[in-house]
Amino acid sequence: MKPAPFDYAVPRTVAEAVAALGDTRRKAQVVAGGQSLILEMHLERVRPELVVDINRIPELDGMRVEGDELRVGALVRHAAFEPPDAVPGPLGTLLAQAVVNIAHPPIRSRGTMAGSYGWAHPASEWCAIGVALDATVELAGPDGARSVAARDYFLGPFRTARLPQELITAVRLPLLGENTGVGFIEHRRTHFCFAQVAVGTTLTVDDGVISDVRIALVNSADRPLRARAAEDALRGSELGALPAGPRVRDEHPFARAGRIAAEHDAAPLPEPFADVDHKRRIIAVLVARTLLQAANDRRARLAARQGDHR
Numbered sequence: 001m002k003p004a005p006f007d008y009a010v011p012r013t014v015a016e017a018v019a020a021l022g023d024t025r026r027k028a029q030v031v032a033g034g035q036s037l038i039l040e041m042h043l044e045r046v047r048p049e050l051v052v053d054i055n056r057i058p059e060l061d062g063m064r065v066e067g068d069e070l071r072v073g074a075l076v077r078h079a080a081f082e083p084p085d086a087v088p089g090p091l092g093t094l095l096a097q098a099v100v101n102i103a104h105p106p107i108r109s110r111g112t113m114a115g116s117y118g119w120a121h122p123a124s125e126w127c128a129i130g131v132a133l134d135a136t137v138e139l140a141g142p143d144g145a146r147s148v149a150a151r152d153y154f155l156g157p158f159r160t161a162r163l164p165q166e167l168i169t170a171v172r173l174p175l176l177g178e179n180t181g182v183g184f185i186e187h188r189r190t191h192f193c194f195a196q197v198a199v200g201t202t203l204t205v206d207d208g209v210i211s212d213v214r215i216a217l218v219n220s221a222d223r224p225l226r227a228r229a230a231e232d233a234l235r236g237s238e239l240g241a242l243p244a245g246p247r248v249r250d251e252h253p254f255a256r257a258g259r260i261a262a263e264h265d266a267a268p269l270p271e272p273f274a275d276v277d278h279k280r281r282i283i284a285v286l287v288a289r290t291l292l293q294a295a296n297d298r299r300a301r302l303a304a305r306q307g308d309h310r
């Protein structure tokens with residue numbers, strides 16, 4: 001199918017883009033990478049009267065560390081996170097582990113992190129990681145700029161707190177300290193499918209005690225989710241000895257956290273090849289395994305640091 005006719009604007013500044021979006025006589029859509037929007041327009045599930053192409057706005061490009069945050073401009077492509085050293089510290093490792101699960105290289109070379117926030121697919125890796133890490137979404141609109149916490153931003157499938165006249169200018173993610181380990185595992189039917197379920201975790205340990213833990217659940221509810229009940233069950237407890245292999249025994253606290261995430265945090269929606277019980281079982285396993293991955297990642301980081309100091 002061909003998209004319905006639409007007008008096309010190519011602003012050169014954020015102010016021009018906001019002015020174009022502010023024309024409330026026409027239903028407008030921003031296009032960034034176009035990897036979701038163009039498909040939806042071809043299927044005529046989205047029929048904008050005006051498409052605002054932000055690709056020629058230099059101020060939206062680039063990512064940089066600002067204080068203890070990473071600021072990701074709205075034109076930064078998924079592929080920018082693939083090099084393991086693109087972003088410093090454990091945050092860079094987590095983003096690099098997650099990004100290779102997003103579609104395939106051509107899509108990753110065009111699609112943007114901010115576009116994922118604009119689209120708000122419940123199976124978006126970036127969105128769940130943002131919610132779990134307390135990311136912030138920067139918006140520019142006719143009334144000026146504002147920031148919305150990722151936890152308040154996602155309202156449901158493809159629904160967000162962004163007003164139609166607002167442009168996402170950046171996503172800000174907190175950097176993670178060197179005492180934190182990370183893990184990410186995705187389960188999907190084929191290489192090109194969205195996740196049936198994916199889990200990302202961060203684990204911070206001080207003096208043998210889990211001082212912070214974040215669990216991001218992808219495609220485990222009608223919106224990106226943080227597994228707070230599972231996190232609460234772990235925070236403040238001793239890390240203890242780690243299982244030797246990838247399997248986590250049922251009685252291990254990581255396995256218990258996995259069951260809590262699956263039963264109390266997640267509210268999975270059924271899909272043609274994954275009913276709710278199936279998804280809950282996968283969530284339980286992936287939470288346990290990514291926690292173990294994060295614990296091992298932290299241990300390896302500490303060992304590497306001690307090696308550096310010898």
Ligand SMILES: Cc1cc2nc3c(=O)[nH]c(=O)nc-3n(C[C@H](O)[C@H](O)[C@H](O)COP(=O)(O)OP(=O)(O)OC[C@H]3O[C@@H](n4cnc5c(N)ncnc54)[C@H](O)[C@@H]3O)c2cc1C
Binds near residue numbers: 104117166167193
């Ligand atoms: C075959 C296939 C497989 C895919 N698999 C995955 C996957 O596994 N995981 C995943 O997360 N994604 C997946 N995607 C989606 C892909 O990652 C998109 O790149 C992403 O969803 C949107 O990024 P984009 O820059 O292309 O946005 P666009 O397609 O340009 O826009 C998407 C929506 O966001 C809005 N938008 C974009 N940028 C802004 C902005 N700055 N301000 C306000 N609104 C904005 C647009 O108006 C539009 O409504 C897949 C896509 C395809 C086609």
